[in-house]
Amino acid sequence: MKDTGVKLFLRAAIARAYPRIWGAHRELSWIFFEIIVPLINTSAFVFLYRALGAPEQYIGFVVLGGAMATYWLNVLWMMASQLYWDKQEGFLELFILSPVSLMAILLGMGVGGLYMSTIRAGAIAIIGTLLFNVQFNGDQWGFALLVFFVTMFALYGLGMMLSSVFLMWGREAWQVSLALTEPVFFLSGMNFPLSKLFTTVPGVVSLFSALIPVSLGLDALRQLLFPGQLQGVFSPAVELGIEAVLGIIFSVAAYLLLKRMEHLAKVEARLSLRWQ
Amino acid sequence: MSVEVREQMTSTDNPMGRPVVAANNPLIAERDSHDTRPLAIKTINVSRVYKIRGQKNKNGETTKTLTALGGVDLEVYQGELFGLLGPNGAGKTTLIKILTTLLAPSGGLCYVDGLDVVKQADEARRRINMVSGGETSGYGILTVRENLWMFSQFYGVSNKDAQERITKMLKIVELEDKANARVSGLSTGQRQRMNFCRGFITDPRVVFLDEPTLGLDVNAARIVRNFTRDWMSEDPSRTVLLTTHYMAEADELCDRIAIIDHGAVLACDTPANLKRLLQKQPVFEINAGGLNDRSLDAMAHSPGVVRMTSEAAEGGSAYNLKFILEDEAAIGGVVSTLAAHNGNIISLQKNEPTLEDVFIKLVGRSLSQNEE
Numbered sequence: 331m332k333d334t335g336v337k338l339f340l341r342a343a344i345a346r347a348y349p350r351i352w353g354a355h356r357e358l359s360w361i362f363f364e365i366i367v368p369l370i371n372t373s374a375f376v377f378l379y380r381a382l383g384a385p386e387q388y389i390g391f392v393v394l395g396g397a398m399a400t401y402w403l404n405v406l407w408m409m410a411s412q413l414y415w416d417k418q419e420g421f422l423e424l425f426i427l428s429p430v431s432l433m434a435i436l437l438g439m440g441v442g443g444l445y446m447s448t449i450r451a452g453a454i455a456i457i458g459t460l461l462f463n464v465q466f467n468g469d470q471w472g473f474a475l476l477v478f479f480v481t482m483f484a485l486y487g488l489g490m491m492l493s494s495v496f497l498m499w500g501r502e503a504w505q506v507s508l509a510l511t512e513p514v515f516f517l518s519g520m521n522f523p524l525s526k527l528f529t530t531v532p533g534v535v536s537l538f539s540a541l542i543p544v545s546l547g548l549d550a551l552r553q554l555l556f557p558g559q560l561q562g563v564f565s566p567a568v569e570l571g572i573e574a575v576l577g578i579i580f581s582v583a584a585y586l587l588l589k590r591m592e593h594l595a596k597v598e599a600r601l602s603l604r605w606q
Numbered sequence: 607m608s609v610e611v612r613e614q615m616t617s618t619d620n621p622m623g624r625p626v627v628a629a630n631n632p633l634i635a636e637r638d639s640h641d642t643r644p645l646a647i648k649t650i651n652v653s654r655v656y657k658i659r660g661q662k663n664k665n666g667e668t669t670k671t672l673t674a675l676g677g678v679d680l681e682v683y684q685g686e687l688f689g690l691l692g693p694n695g696a697g698k699t700t701l702i703k704i705l706t707t708l709l710a711p712s713g714g715l716c717y718v719d720g721l722d723v724v725k726q727a728d729e730a731r732r733r734i735n736m737v738s739g740g741e742t743s744g745y746g747i748l749t750v751r752e753n754l755w756m757f758s759q760f761y762g763v764s765n766k767d768a769q770e771r772i773t774k775m776l777k778i779v780e781l782e783d784k785a786n787a788r789v790s791g792l793s794t795g796q797r798q799r800m801n802f803c804r805g806f807i808t809d810p811r812v813v814f815l816d817e818p819t820l821g822l823d824v825n826a827a828r829i830v831r832n833f834t835r836d837w838m839s840e841d842p843s844r845t846v847l848l849t850t851h852y853m854a855e856a857d858e859l860c861d862r863i864a865i866i867d868h869g870a871v872l873a874c875d876t877p878a879n880l881k882r883l884l885q886k887q888p889v890f891e892i893n894a895g896g897l898n899d900r901s902l903d904a905m906a907h908s909p910g911v912v913r914m915t916s917e918a919a920e921g922g923s924a925y926n927l928k929f930i931l932e933d934e935a936a937i938g939g940v941v942s943t944l945a946a947h948n949g950n951i952i953s954l955q956k957n958e959p960t961l962e963d964v965f966i967k968l969v970g971r972s973l974s975q976n977e978e
Contacts, residue, residue, distance in 0.1 A: 332732065332808075333762030345759030353747035356788075420738075424804075427706055428760035429731040435760075596710040599656055 334429075342430040343438040350408075350442025364400065364450045369457060372396030375521045376462050387559040388522075390466065391552055393458035395520035397451040398548050401485055402514060404447040406507050409489035412439055413497045422497075426595070432588045436493060440486040468555040477554065477566060480573045481547025487580030488543055494587035498594065518545040523552070525561045540572065543580075547573050645717070646812050646845035647682035647705060652714035654700050654869075674700040676869040677714065682862075685842045687834070689860035690849040691965060697869040698849040702814050705847070706736045719811050732761065734812045737805035739820025743797035746790030750781065750800050753789055754807055761808040768807065775803040778836075779829055795826040802830055806837060813837075815848045819855060827852075831859060853961040863961070865968050872968045877961055884959035884967060887912055888934050893952040894944060895924040901947030902927075908943045910936025913966050924952060930967050 333341055354360060375392045413436075416422040425435050458464065468474060496506065517539040519527055524545055528536045539545045540563075550569040553562040563569070658670040675697045682688040690698045703709035705718055707727040716723045721730040744753030751772055758768040776782045779799040784792060792800065798821070805813055815834070819827040838844050850856050856863055857877045864874040873880060897916075905927070906914040913930040929940060934956075944951065957963075966972050 333764070334732075338762040341759045341762055345756045348752065348756055349745045349748055352752075353745060356747055421744075423708060424757065425760065426708060427731060427734075427736055428757070429728055429762070430760045596708065599709055 338430055339434045339437075342428075342434040343441065346435050346438025347442035347445070348438075350439065351445050354442075354446050360446075360450070364403075365453045365457070368396055368399060368403075368450075369454055371399075372454065372458055372521075373461070376458075385559075387556050389462050390464040390556055391523060391560070392521050393455060393462060393464050394552060394555065395522075395548060396458060397455040398544050398551075399515065399520050400451040400454060401444075401447045401482065402518070402520075402544050403511070404443045404450075405485055405489035405492070406510060406514075408443050408446075409439055409486065410492035410496050411504065411507055413493045417497060426592065432592065433490075433585055436490045436584065436588070439493075440489060443489070444482055444486060466555045468557055470554045470557075473566065474551055474554040477547060477550045477570050477573070480570055480577060481543055481551075484543035484547070484573045484577035484580060487577045487584060490584035491580045491587060494584055494591050497591050498587075514542055514544075518542045518548065520544070520548070523560055524549040525563050528563050541576070543573060543576055643683045643685075644720075645681055646684040646686065646719055647680065647688070647847060648715075648717045649678050649680045649701070649705070650715040652678045652701070652704060652716055653712045654697070654704060654709065655712045674869050675704075675711070678866070678869070678871055680864060680871065680874070682845060682847060684845055685838070686861045687838055687846045687848065687859055689856040689863040690847060690866060691853070691856055691863055691961070692849075692866035693969060693971065696867045698866060699816055700869075701866070702736065702816050702847065702849065706734055706814055707731055733810060734814065735761075735805045735808050735810040736814040736816065737801050737818050739798065739817035739822075743792070743801055744789045744804070746788060749786050749788055750776065750792070751785045753800065754803055757804050758807045763808060771807050771809070772803070775807060778833055779803060795822050798822055799826060799829065802833065806833075811843065812845045812847070815846060815850075817849055817851060819850065819852065827855070831855065834859065853965065857961045865965060867969045873964070880961060880964045881959045884930065884963055887930050887932060887959075887967070888937075889957045889959050889963050890929045890931060890937050890940070890954065891957050892927045892929070892940070892944070892954045893919070893924060894927060894949045895952060896949045897923075897925050897944075897947070901944065901949055904947055905929075905940055905943050908936065908939045910939060913970070915966055915972050917972075928963070928966070930963060 332338075372392055372395070375396075376389050379388045379392065413422060413432075416425065425432060459466070499506070515521070517527070517535070518524070519539070524539065527539060546563065546569040549560075549562050549564075550566040550573075552560050553566050564572070652675055653673070654675040656672040656674060658672060674695075678697070678701060680701075690701065692698045700709065704711050704716055705723060707723050707730055710724060718730050719733045721733070723730050744750075744757070748756065751769075754772045754775075755765075755768050758771070763771070772785070773782070776785050779802060781796060781799050781803070784796060784800075789797065789800065798818075802818060805815070818834075819830050822830065834846060834848075838846060848856070848860065860877060862874065862876050863880060865872045865880075873883070902914075902916050902925070905911070910932040911929055912932055915928045917926045917928075918924075919926055929937070931937060931940075937954075941951065941954070962972065
């Protein structure tokens with residue numbers, strides 16, 4: 331007896347998350363590449379701010395930004411490009427051959443990536459906090475957790491959407507990931523308060539910034555975990571609402587794009603022929 | 607080792623080198639009107655045209671296309687092990703991809719287990735699986751057991767059933783000692799055997815095997831063939847569609863075979879009946895030295911020669927020549943031509959016709975010869 335419907339969907343999502351959750355722990359090089367290296371980057375900003383005599387709360391902003399950057403890098407390099415690599419490796423064909431929706435595969439990839447990134451982000455946050463003596467003094471941890479999860483919903487929704495986009499313009503996926511990395515670090519205010527960006531750059535740049543889920547999510551988290559120390563772009567409640575709307579839009583777009591991609595794959599043989 | 611085919615133009619060829627298939631091709635065995643066996647696969651006039659990207663005119667219309675399938679009609683019975691033989695680019699893989707819902711046909715209808723693979727793709731996918739030779743073999747960071755479990759979950763197989771089937775199948779393919787080994791550490795043969803398990807672990811009703819023994823050593827290929835046979839014998843409703851480059855494999859395994867070239871089915875029947883096509887046309891094999899292009903061409907055009915293939919023998923100047931003749935008397939003319947061109951015969955023998963000979967006769971070249 332084989333499962334169908336929702337049970338099949340969940341079973342497939344769990345199975346696809348498995349390589350990320352268990353498999354990733356088998357290659358311990360991630361400790362260096364995904365904790366030590368980002369921590370060095372975060373440390374550089376800490377030393378820079380201290381050298382410039384910036385307010386001490388900036389150290390906390392940077393450590394939190396460093397932790398959130400882990401999620402963005404995971405979405406960009408592991409999530410958005412994954413279907414493209416799966417296609418190149420021949421796995422995508424096996425996914426489509428199976429009766430399960432590709433959304434289940436993407437959800438599994440997202441959940442696995444979220445788990446993996448949380449361990450890394452947690453490690454960066456804890457080490458950074460201890461190293462640089464960051465003082466979190468928020469009393470709204472429940473609200474902060476809600477903001478975090480909604481931000482992740484929006485961020486991984488974006489990842490699912492990008493996954494389909496990258497698949498359609500596959501050969502350029504690697505370059506696109508590379509091209510997006512640093513601009514998003516800038517636009518999302520990973521290493522500085524987002525309000526500084528919004529008050530400095532033209533409105534259209536601010537709009538792009540707001541469309542990146544980590545931007546407003548991180549801004550809201552900073553407001554909640556360092557109360558009174560930061561002028562946010564919007565209030566945390568408004569930023570939470572924007573994140574929720576973004577999450578829904580990205581998820582629906584991911585679903586529609588996947589359908590489109592699957593259609594193109596069958597009609598134009600983009601899936602079957604690796605040179606297409 | 608290169609193989610060449612020299613032939614005389616026959617009535618079944620056209621000047622473009624593409625075999626013409628008559629609407630009522632006598633080489634395609636018709637289904638008996640009293641035959642009530644259910645069909646596992648049926649294709650009706652299936653075609654597939656690829657647009658070549660980057661070849662567009664000023665209006666943005668694609669100017670270059672490639673016809674991979676040109677109207678294929680096939681019927682595969684439930685419980686049948688059906689072989690699809692054809693050279694590279696014949697359309698075999700395209701047909702399999704259409705039947706497995708991975709590719710849309712440009713025209714025609716396809717049914718697998720009674721389901722339209724275009725309109726009922728999701729339902730059809732529950733009932734089928736596919737194994738391709740040389741395919742990527744799961745995530746290297748996972749173990750063999752974990753990879754097989756993961757793919758079984760995409761079909762909704764319960765954990766208990768999946769683990770039981772994995773244990774059973776790994777034992778059958780002699781891979782049980784590698785169950786907990788990472789895939790990245792497996793040899794090519796071991797990976798292919800794991801792939802094989804992946805294709806069957808979901809208990810499909812119809813399995814598509816696309817060159818499943820490609821690159822396998824003799825022992826691994828034997829295991830795969832034995833497994834396929836045993837799997838089918840367990841349940842008479844199970845069906846396999848197999849493509850292979852190995853004629854002996856097709857001959858040994860398949861109940862019926864379709865020979866396909868340039869996207870068209872040239873013949874379809876049991877291996878025995880296909881070989882009977884050459885009963886009246888004897889097959890001779892000559893090993894000879896001192897030959898050149900001119901002498902080979904002259905022999906190919908000797909009176910009574912239907913087809914000739916030439917294969918340079920390894921490490922020497924000798925050639926292995928294979929002739930399909932109109933009758934035995936024609937061999938005299940071939941030998942005379944060879945002698946007249948200063949060739950020397952090392953050996954000469956008459957062979958029983960094989961599927962390879964049938965293939966050469968129908969397609970005009972041997973299976974090991976790539977299209978030019």
